[in-house]
Amino acid sequence: MTLVNSAAPTRPRDVAAALTLWLPVLAVIVTWLLWVDGLPDVLPRQWGRDGAVSSTMPTWAMAVVALVVSLGAAILATYWLRERGAPNRRQAYLGLGLAAGLSSCLWLTTAGVTIAAGGAEPEWGAWVLFTFTACGYGALPFLIAHKWVVPAAVVEPVDATAETTSVDLTATWTQLVTSPVMAVIGGLIVLGGIIGVIAVFGEDGQTSSVGAGVMTMVIVGLILVMTLVFAQVRVSVDRRGLRVVSRLLGIRLKQVSLDQVESAFADTVSPLGSGGWGYRMTGGRTAVVMRGGPALVVNLRRGNQFAVTVDDPHTGAALLTALGAENPSAHLASGSTMGRQAQFLS
Structure with missing residues (x-):
């Protein structure tokens, strides 16, 4: 880990x-x-x-x-x-x-x-x-x-047996993650859109201004919906695997079943290194980036990685690893885990 x-x-x-x-x-x-x-x-x-x-x-x-x-x-x-x-x-x-x-x-x-x-x-x-x-x-x-300055990382071997014996396999780990950036951007979009519409309609009553105002409201609405999706998410780990769901709109952003999990560990994620906030895809690696800081990273059996920024990722990683070890269809390869843990941000 x-x-x-x-x-x-x-x-x-x-x-x-x-x-x-x-x-x-x-x-x-x-x-x-x-x-x-x-x-x-x-x-x-x-x-x-x-x-x-x-x-x-x-x-x-x-x-x-x-x-x-x-x-x-x-x-x-x-x-x-x-x-x-x-x-x-x-x-x-x-x-x-x-x-x-x-x-x-x-x-x-x-x-x-x-x-x-x-x-x-x-x-x-x-x-x-x-x-x-x-x-x-x-x-x-x-x-x-x-x-x-990035501090030196201390790498410890992953002992699936030890973690399994110390984790309640019937437990559910859940975290709510709020993105201040998305929340503020959403508020600014709403306020800016209202001001823009008022300004457009305030100029004159011509059809062109009405059309511009309607188009402005449509664009602002679409952007606002995309912003609200990532304003707050719920991250959970249980026997169904890892799930990331939009708290405000109830949209499932990501689900990783236990048979897809090769290993899980905690790391740090930067929005700049990941390409920004929200749902990011870079070279076979996907992430839900709500902020910079600790993140739960999952190595998938097909060779990809998924990360989500969340508080206390170590607990989630331990539970996901333990559940995966108990899943009959999951084949954890501890030898390959060490070689792939540091790939997400390298």
């Missing part, structure tokens, strides 16, 4: 990195208070090829979008200060900084050029370069945060 300590102390550099993601929030709030009296009711949203404004958006809506996105990024950055977030903290800050920098910059540049022009028909000009530059804002907290 691979034992990896994924916890690490939060250092002053990590706190400083998180604080940089609160700066876009502060910038949006301060500029709104300073500029609100001088801004028109609508701000430019798009410019045509001739440089003229082609569409607009309510001023308050643009400010709220910038505030919500940057505030969500700042809250997530603060949440990632927990010790368990150390393995992928810098990568998370890089992505959060991109979202916060882009959203706040769009507000700052659009409102700023409008104030400077003294009307609702400003020219975008070279300010567009500033917006592209703001996408790299995440590099600041990324470089400030302490670099995670």
Whole structure:
């Protein structure tokens, strides 16, 4: 069994990195208070090829979008200060900084050029370069945060007999895993969709705007459903094997029967190394990634691997190994187990 300590102390550099993601929030709030009296009711949203404004958006809506996105990024950055977030903290800050920098910059540049022009028909000009530059804002907290150093793993032989005698084979192991990232993204999608629809319908009552509003609601609804699937999952191990089910929608995401299990062990999983959050597939390895940290990894008899991030994966792995050893159709090969335990993240 691979034992990896994924916890690490939060250092002053990590706190400083998180604080940089609160700066876009502060910038949006301060500029709104300073500029609100001088801004028109609508701000430019798009410019045509001739440089003229082609569409607009309510001023308050643009400010709220910038505030919500940057505030969500700042809250997530603060949440990632927990010790368990150390393995992928810098990568998370890089992505959060991109979202916060882009959203706040769009507000700052659009409102700023409008104030400077003294009307609702400003020219975008070279300010567009500033917006592209703001996408790299995440590099600041990324470089400030302490670099995670993977601790040495201690590998112990898997003794199926010993584990079987110490595990109640009639027991059921169940864990609920919540993904803060998916939960926040779901909330932001709902709020952003509502604001977008209001902005579209608020422009005029033409059929084109109505169609755009309906299309926006459909897209937001589909994305929201996919987000809710992975907002919280229930992971269970019993005589039926391993099951991963969406808690909110009741959709079964994965089931591994006992006759498919070759071995099971605990490891650490990073969303960046797995390709992101949600259901990931990379080179014959699948995973349900709810967050970075401890995970239950299963070697399947057909040669694939499956992992799911969950608390206390050692208990689940021990029970799954014991149940598999007692299953008549399961043929555990202890010699091959040692050679495949470290493959998932290598």
